Amino acid sequence: MPRNYVVSFENVAVAAAQDLLQVKGAAGKTLRILSQRCKLYDNTLPAAQSLAFRGRFLPATVTDGSGGSTPTPRQTDPGDAAASFTALANNTVKATTSGTALTLTEGGEHIYNGYEKIFAAGRQPVVGPSESYVFELLTAPQASTHLSGEVEVEESGG
Numbered sequence: 001m002p003r004n005y006v007v008s009f010e011n012v013a014v015a016a017a018q019d020l021l022q023v024k025g026a027a028g029k030t031l032r033i034l035s036q037r038c039k040l041y042d043n044t045l046p047a048a049q050s051l052a053f054r055g056r057f058l059p060a061t062v063t064d065g066s067g068g069s070t071p072t073p074r075q076t077d078p079g080d081a082a083a084s085f086t087a088l089a090n091n092t093v094k095a096t097t098s099g100t101a102l103t104l105t106e107g108g109e110h111i112y113n114g115y116e117k118i119f120a121a122g123r124q125p126v127v128g129p130s131e132s133y134v135f136e137l138l139t140a141p142q143a144s145t146h147l148s149g150e151v152e153v154e155e156s157g158g
Helices: none
Strands: 003-014 020-022 029-038 052-056 085-092 101-110 115-116 132-137 146-155
Touching: 003 020, 003 085, 020 029, 020 146, 029 132, 052 085, 052 115, 101 115, 132 146
Parallel strands: none
Antiparallel strands: 003 146, 020 085, 020 132, 029 115, 029 146, 052 101, 052 132
């Protein structure tokens, strides 16, 4: 039976383009990416600007990014087991792959609005063992800005 998890970061000062969140498939499991979000967390509005976002699938041998943190995926159903997959957040050195990275979604949004992408059933990116999905901020904010974000994941198998 599939289990849903959320990987998130909250109120992080962001001053550079980065991998906001990276989820890494575990042995014998499959991940489906259900949604991704990023929003402004500051109490005062920063300068008006647009930010560009991208979701990429990294197959084959993945070298994780660095410079960020390793958040714990949290269950959406408290009775579920802990997640098998791992996650990274806010890496300023981006993840790479020995295969061909696939851009699955791109979008831009005004910083005041935040960004949200909900994948339709049948169009949800699938991540297998030793593969990754990365939700990226492609453009640096004009000044350090506090952001929060999340990726919702469904894990099945094993």
